[in-house]
Amino acid sequence: MAIKYHKEALRHNPKDIQALIGLGNALYEDQKPKEAIEYYEKAIERDDTLSDVHYNLGNALYLVENTDGAIMHYEIAIKLNPHKPESYYNLGNALCVKSKYKEAIDFYKKAIELDELNAPAFYNLGNAYYMIEEYAKAISTY
Helix, strand or coil: CHHHHHHHHHHHCCCCHHHHHHHHHHHHHCCCHHHHHHHHHHHHHHCCCCHHHHHHHHHHHHHCCCHHHHHHHHHHHHHHCCCCHHHHHHHHHHHHHCCCHHHHHHHHHHHHHHCCCCHHHHHHHHHHHHHCCCHHHHHHHC
């Protein structure tokens, strides 16, 4: 239903940034990340200062295995809003996909600094330590 609503809004005003974002979100939630990317990119063309749109675009790009694109948009999201732990966590995940474990560690630590109850960040931090053979740190993190 949301997809239909946002498409109708865009039919009336193709430049409506809220409708572009809403449609991107609805498509993403409907397991259509490739389609969502198109609308997130259009929203960013209209306003490139929206950290949540960069974050959402990063998530969609990650799902379609465009890890480099995801990394870029998570980095932009962090520059625009350095207080969102999810951006650091997801950037850490994307870096691990690229086997950049030492870099990922820094972002998992920042995610934990911002949200001390972020269990997935602790777990992935431990995994990253394990991958670089820092086993004592891995064990203490789990």
